[in-house]
Amino acid sequence: MGIKILSAGLLGLEAERIEVEACFGGGDMGVFTIVGLPDKSVSEARERVRSAINSIGFRFPRRKVVVNLAPADFKKYGSAYDLPVAVSILSNIYKFREEVESSLFVGELALNGDLRAINGILSIVSFAKNIGIKNVFLPSQNSLEARLIDGINIFPIKNLKGLIDFLLGKKKINQEQGSINILVEKNNVFDFSHIRGQAQTKRALEIAVSGSHNVLMFGPPGSGKTILAKSVISIMPDFVLEEVLEVTKIYSISGKLEKNGIICSRPFRAPHHTASAPAIIGGGTWPRPGEISLAHRGVLFLDELPEFSRGILENLRQPLEDGVINISRTAGNISFPAKFMLLAAMNPCPCGYFGDKEKECICSSGQLNNYRKKISGPIKDRIDIHIKVPRLNFEELINKKEEENSEEIGRRVLLSRELQLERFRPYNIFNNSEMNSELVKKFCYLDKNCLSFLKKAIKKLDLSARAYFKILKVSRTIADLRQDEKISIDDIAEALFYHSGV
Numbered sequence: 001m002g003i004k005i006l007s008a009g010l011l012g013l014e015a016e017r018i019e020v021e022a023c024f025g026g027g028d029m030g031v032f033t034i035v036g037l038p039d040k041s042v043s044e045a046r047e048r049v050r051s052a053i054n055s056i057g058f059r060f061p062r063r064k065v066v067v068n069l070a071p072a073d074f075k076k077y078g079s080a081y082d083l084p085v086a087v088s089i090l091s092n093i094y095k096f097r098e099e100v101e102s103s104l105f106v107g108e109l110a111l112n113g114d115l116r117a118i119n120g121i122l123s124i125v126s127f128a129k130n131i132g133i134k135n136v137f138l139p140s141q142n143s144l145e146a147r148l149i150d151g152i153n154i155f156p157i158k159n160l161k162g163l164i165d166f167l168l169g170k171k172k173i174n175q176e177q178g179s180i181n182i183l184v185e186k187n188n189v190f191d192f193s194h195i196r197g198q199a200q201t202k203r204a205l206e207i208a209v210s211g212s213h214n215v216l217m218f219g220p221p222g223s224g225k226t227i228l229a230k231s232v233i234s235i236m237p238d239f240v241l242e243e244v245l246e247v248t249k250i251y252s253i254s255g256k257l258e259k260n261g262i263i264c265s266r267p268f269r270a271p272h273h274t275a276s277a278p279a280i281i282g283g284g285t286w287p288r289p290g291e292i293s294l295a296h297r298g299v300l301f302l303d304e305l306p307e308f309s310r311g312i313l314e315n316l317r318q319p320l321e322d323g324v325i326n327i328s329r330t331a332g333n334i335s336f337p338a339k340f341m342l343l344a345a346m347n348p349c350p351c352g353y354f355g356d357k358e359k360e361c362i363c364s365s366g367q368l369n370n371y372r373k374k375i376s377g378p379i380k381d382r383i384d385i386h387i388k389v390p391r392l393n394f395e396e397l398i399n400k401k402e403e404e405n406s407e408e409i410g411r412r413v414l415l416s417r418e419l420q421l422e423r424f425r426p427y428n429i430f431n432n433s434e435m436n437s438e439l440v441k442k443f444c445y446l447d448k449n450c451l452s453f454l455k456k457a458i459k460k461l462d463l464s465a466r467a468y469f470k471i472l473k474v475s476r477t478i479a480d481l482r483q484d485e486k487i488s489i490d491d492i493a494e495a496l497f498y499h500s501g502v
């Protein structure tokens with residue numbers, strides 16, 4: 001009987017303990033079975049493991065080999081079990097160093113015994129740390145990412161031969177130490193100072209980022225909605241370490257990490273409206289995070305919002321409310337974080353020129369109604385700020401006035417966020433947009449004049465109770481940007497303007 005080799009499997013964003021154990025039996029020479037609910041790719045592991053062991057100069061046992069992956073009820077997928085399976089088999093034949101029992105092994109094997117990178121390393125290594133494992137043996141291509149977790153000995157493996165020689169005490173492996181030394185980057189590729197004019201839209205976006213309000217921009221083609229959306233990242237506060245780790249985990253599981261292995265600035269995701277529901281929401285046979293999770297802690301930009309399918313828009317309801325997405329599967333539910341700022345954009349009508357000063361709209365009123373109806377309901381309820389983005393006129397285009405840059409705007413955003421953090425400390429929320437009606441009543445106090453002003457407006461515009469709360473939340477953010485605890489009539493008037501954008 002060999003020894004139990006520890007490995008880990010992924011469930012959503014977290015890793016779970018998997019034990020790999022091999023035993024040999026008599027008869028049935030050459031039969032190699034893996035048990036423990038393996039799916040197709042785990043079964044393929046048999047071929048890779050057999051070939052890898054043979055090609056590094058060891059002989060795959062000429063007996064019946066059974067490998068058990070436990071627990072049996074955990075649905076295993078992917079190729080990360082190749083390495084622990086190979087180590088487990090060889091531990092039946094050779095005497096390995098003692099450390100093998102207190103270490104964790106993950107990695108895919110190529111037929112020649114080389115190791116291949118796997119997804120989800122950050123989740124796996126942080127799991128190892130949580131359960132008190134000191135040594136993790138993993139593919140060398142994954143080592144940079146693994147080093148984000150401190151207090152762990154990382155053993156980067158290039159080839160199975162190198163690992164087995166080490167376990168036999170014949171050779172050394174240059175072990176690496178985890179250390180948290182991340183350079184958080186400001187994503188300033190798109191800066192507000194590069195955008196001419198559009199003062200009103202920039203102001204609305206500043207308010208939106210301050211209070212984490214979702215935004216819908218209306219404007220004709222060519223008004224610059226996309227570039228405005230891309231610039232929003234540049235006025236968001238810098239990433240903090242916990243956010244870096246959390247977002248990097250999501251990209252790691254999706255197999256979307258770039259070479260340096262770390263996501264160190266806020267993500268901006270802009271899926272096309274033709275993308276599939278699993279690509280946007282998440283899912284698939286091996287559940288992967290979708291665009292809404294890849295946008296976690298950053299911006300999800302949905303251009304041409306009415307073109308997205310009704311089903312996808314419906315599915316955005318839960319993440320917009322809770323900041324997570326639950327994906328149900330036969331094996332149980334999996335959830336991924338999806339706390340993003342929604343920036344949506346649409347043309348004012350199907351042809352794009354409704355309300356344009358220069359070009360005439362050719363849409364019928366029926367077309368216009370249908371177009372706008374598509375965004376009613378769940379999505380519209382969760383958007384606090386509506387803003388018209390006009391095309392620039394000639395004077396604005398040739399204006400050489402210097403525009404305020406993102407750093408200056410970002411400074412104001414940060415100050416207002418600090419106010420909110422302090423305010424909501426006992427309530428486990430961070431931003432004004434997250435206030436429930438109780439908190440709105442508590443923190444959006446209006447004096448007599450303000451109250452009568454808002455009441456008149458509500459009556460005149462025939463607004464709902466939901467609208468009333470939204471307007472108060474946005475007013476709160478506008479007052480916070482002035483660093484004022486007291487909401488003024490001007491704040492309310494501006495919030496009303498963003499409400500009646502449609």
Ligand SMILES: [Zn+2]
Pocket residue numbers: 349350351352353354361362363
């Ligand atoms: Zn039109």
